[in-house]
Amino acid sequence: MNIIQDFIPKGNRNRPGNTMNPRYITVHNTGNVNNGANALGHSNFIKSLAAGSTSWHYTVDDQRIVQHLPTNENGWHAGDGGHGPGNRTSIGIEICENADGNYAKAEEKAVELIVHLMETHNIPVENVVSHKKWSNKQCPHRILPRWGAFIETIKEKASEKTVAKRFDEVPDWARPSVKKLMDRGIIGDPVGDATFYRIAVILDRLKVIA
Ligand SMILES: [Zn+2]
Known part of the structure; x- marks a missing residue:
């Protein structure tokens, strides 16, 4: 600023x-x-x-x-x-x-x-x-x-x-998938545990959240 x-x-x-x-x-x-x-x-x-x-x-x-x-x-x-x-x-x-x-x-x-x-x-x-x-x-x-x-x-x-700021805490490998979930309005807070990130990536690969 x-x-x-x-x-x-x-x-x-x-x-x-x-x-x-x-x-x-x-x-x-x-x-x-x-x-x-x-x-x-x-x-x-x-x-x-x-x-x-x-x-x-x-x-x-x-x-x-x-x-x-x-x-x-x-x-x-x-x-x-x-x-x-x-x-x-x-x-x-x-x-x-x-x-x-x-x-x-x-x-x-x-x-x-x-x-x-x-x-x-x-x-x-x-x-x-x-x-x-x-x-x-x-x-x-x-x-x-x-x-x-x-x-x-x-x-x-x-x-x-x-x-x-919270998004900076998301591991690199999960970011594109987490971002999709956010853009879709499915999640508000991008930060979660390892399971959350894995599920996000799996949903993304299954093209559920494309
Ligand atoms: Zn005044």
């Missing part, structure tokens, strides 16, 4: 530096459709004094992911106060909606980032939440109307990634 790290300078108001153990991932839309309001634009903004006390961890556009804060420090993005769980225990992700970018692609990249962060920090999908959850703001406004579908996409991507 290609992530540009361009951290807010230490000492800025929006880099409070409180230690954070991330338990949630909070999703936002930038609400800025101006041309150039992409990840790099937001990176410049968030490092400037104009950002005030506002900060978050990642901005994603159709080209790039820029990280503004380490994930073990909190940002101020959830609107639930100085000790709120949104601000103090969640990783904030802003998805760009600049008119000169491809919004669908930006959202796709954000899903990849979310899956990566879930894995890295052991965060369950139930803890991938909207800004609205913390402070009732209508954010991420582009996703809220189809929030359920958005979460389903995250689940699918996460399980694809898990299956791909």
Whole structure:
């Protein structure tokens, strides 16, 4: 995963530096459709004094992911106060909606980032939440109307990634047969014992699962 790290300078108001153990991932839309309001634009903004006390961890556009804060420090993005769980225990992700970018692609990249962060920090999908959850703001406004579908996409991507990893554990000689069983939807998890792999290969040779 290609992530540009361009951290807010230490000492800025929006880099409070409180230690954070991330338990949630909070999703936002930038609400800025101006041309150039992409990840790099937001990176410049968030490092400037104009950002005030506002900060978050990642901005994603159709080209790039820029990280503004380490994930073990909190940002101020959830609107639930100085000790709120949104601000103090969640990783904030802003998805760009600049008119000169491809919004669908930006959202796709954000899903990849979310899956990566879930894995890295052991965060369950139930803890991938909207800004609205913390402070009732209508954010991420582009996703809220189809929030359920958005979460389903995250689940699918996460399980694809898990299956791909599990597939690496299958012995070489059984892989083509196991893959056929998966493609046919007969099995979900590719990993099994030696008997399972032998049976898979036998079924394949008998052309039962061609
Ligand atoms: Zn928001």
